[in-house]
Amino acid sequence: MKGMILIISGALSFLLLISLPMHTSAQSPRPTKVQLAWQDMEFYLFTHFGPNTFTDKEWGAGDEPEDVFNPVGFDPLQWCRIAKQAGAKGIIITAKHHDGFCLWPSKFSNHTVKESKWKNGKGDVLRELSQACRETGLKFGVYISPWDRNHPKYGTAAYNDVFVGMLEEIFSNYGPIWELWWDGANGEGPDGKKQVYDWHRFKETVYRLSPQTLVFSDVGPHIRWVGNERGIAGETNWNTMDTAGYTPGIGAPPTDTLNRGNINGKAWIPAECDVSIRPGWFYHPEEDQKVKTPAQLFNLYLKSVGRGANLLLNVPPDRNGLIARYDSASLVGFGKLVSGSFKNNLSKNARGELHYKGIVYQTDHLIDANEKTMESLPDFREGSFWIKFNPVQKINCIVLKESLEEGQQIKKLSISFVNGAEDMGQINLTTVGHKRIITFPQKTVSGIRIVIQDAKEMPSLSEVETYLIDEKLIEQ
Ligand code: FUL
Numbered sequence: 001m002k003g004m005i006l007i008i009s010g011a012l013s014f015l016l017l018i019s020l021p022m023h024t025s026a027q028s029p030r031p032t033k034v035q036l037a038w039q040d041m042e043f044y045l046f047t048h049f050g051p052n053t054f055t056d057k058e059w060g061a062g063d064e065p066e067d068v069f070n071p072v073g074f075d076p077l078q079w080c081r082i083a084k085q086a087g088a089k090g091i092i093i094t095a096k097h098h099d100g101f102c103l104w105p106s107k108f109s110n111h112t113v114k115e116s117k118w119k120n121g122k123g124d125v126l127r128e129l130s131q132a133c134r135e136t137g138l139k140f141g142v143y144i145s146p147w148d149r150n151h152p153k154y155g156t157a158a159y160n161d162v163f164v165g166m167l168e169e170i171f172s173n174y175g176p177i178w179e180l181w182w183d184g185a186n187g188e189g190p191d192g193k194k195q196v197y198d199w200h201r202f203k204e205t206v207y208r209l210s211p212q213t214l215v216f217s218d219v220g221p222h223i224r225w226v227g228n229e230r231g232i233a234g235e236t237n238w239n240t241m242d243t244a245g246y247t248p249g250i251g252a253p254p255t256d257t258l259n260r261g262n263i264n265g266k267a268w269i270p271a272e273c274d275v276s277i278r279p280g281w282f283y284h285p286e287e288d289q290k291v292k293t294p295a296q297l298f299n300l301y302l303k304s305v306g307r308g309a310n311l312l313l314n315v316p317p318d319r320n321g322l323i324a325r326y327d328s329a330s331l332v333g334f335g336k337l338v339s340g341s342f343k344n345n346l347s348k349n350a351r352g353e354l355h356y357k358g359i360v361y362q363t364d365h366l367i368d369a370n371e372k373t374m375e376s377l378p379d380f381r382e383g384s385f386w387i388k389f390n391p392v393q394k395i396n397c398i399v400l401k402e403s404l405e406e407g408q409q410i411k412k413l414s415i416s417f418v419n420g421a422e423d424m425g426q427i428n429l430t431t432v433g434h435k436r437i438i439t440f441p442q443k444t445v446s447g448i449r450i451v452i453q454d455a456k457e458m459p460s461l462s463e464v465e466t467y468l469i470d471e472k473l474i475e476q
Pocket of ligand 1: 058183184185274281
């Protein structure tokens with residue numbers, strides 16, 4: 001985007017194209033294309049699956065007999081079908097959790113699917129799930145814990161070779177792998193020793209074999225942890241963060257930094273919100289009645305995707321190797337709430353206006369449901385955006401989208417509501433980012449006015465969507 005096109009219409013009844021110069025700055029970090037595509041995915045599933053599924057544990061000690069892993073009805077296509085129905089765009093599986101059990105037949109361990117009785121030791125969860133994802137058009141990602149409570153070499157330099165060997169197996173045999181979820185956990189191994197991880201080598205291995213993979217960790221480099229496991233991003237959420245001096249795990253940045261980012265952070269590392277649909281990460285039958293409801297999941301969606309982060313929702317398969325009916329009902333219900341709530345964008349029938357330096361320009365760019373078109377304010381103090389309704393409209397939800405190609409710029413923004421000459425109140429916000437969803441008690445309005453109060457560099461909005469959603473779902 002190197003120029004701004006304004007379409008002026010209205011009273012003069014003619015169209016005029018003006019191209020205004022835009023300043024750009026080399027300082028502000030920009031996302032890569034791969035990161036932008038990742039931000040557009042918004043919502044996808046996490047699947048914690050392994051011996052813990054069968055032993056009712058959250059952190060297996062690594063001494064569980066391999067035979068406990070026996071998901072006789074394992075059907076990853078069922079997972080994918082449910083994920084798709086719910087609107088999820090991918091699945092990330094725990095290829096290896098802290099117990100060290102490998103869901104693929106690794107030659108670097110004796111604690112894997114090949115030592116189990118499942119499919120007579122011939123099973124391979126990564127193979128089948130990656131295929132099912134490909135077939136159904138879902139992205140495939142892996143969680144790998146470097147902490148290994150089983151491996152006899154854990155706690156010695158030789159374990160770093162083992163871990164690199166495992167990464168090589170995964171990234172050579174099961175790609176394309178879209179996201180690598182790196183847990184920074186660094187507990188004690190079987191002989192009580194802790195490992196000194198060679199993060200540099202681990203990362204180089206992944207970059208060499210799979211340069212397109214997005215790497216998640218407490219410090220990115222591509223995606224950061226949001227600082228809690230409740231699925232909640234900061235109301236102020238910068239996609240930028242400083243990582244100098246920090247490492248994943250024990251040396252991670254403070255949780256509030258992870259939650260909100262750094263306004264002047266040097267690297268583009270957007271946040272991902274991980275949270276489980278159940279109290280635990282792994283399946284436990286006694287939690288069947290504690291699955292989050294569709295409305296609770298919708299609320300999490302508002303606090304993650306609605307604050308410019310992505311939502312990674314854990315749905316742990318059961319002992320039969322299937323997503324349990326409680327979880328699937330809730331997930332699909334949640335998917336319907338999202339698609340139903342955001343189906344009817346009332347802005348589509350409204351009039352979009354850009355008021356700039358005393359001139360009113362009509363613009364469709366904010367209301368055309370096309371994120372490629374946008375409006376920018378070279379001098380934000382001199383302008384504002386309007387969405388005007390005729391006839392008046394009842395609304396209780398606004399979705400703003402900031403155009404991020406040139407970096408994240410909006411620091412402070414206000415939305416004022418009017419009904420004719422009547423002032424209907426104002427909402428003040430901080431960051432917008434990829435998507436900002438605001439809900440409020442229903443108002444009848446003839447217009448909303450968006451004023452950017454403060455920005456780092458030139459701010460751009462690509463969409464201002466307005467909705468009337470089920471009032472039971474709104475955040476008061
Ligand atoms: C944590 C782990 O200790 C939990 O078991 C879970 O896998 C969560 C997503 O990450 O670090």
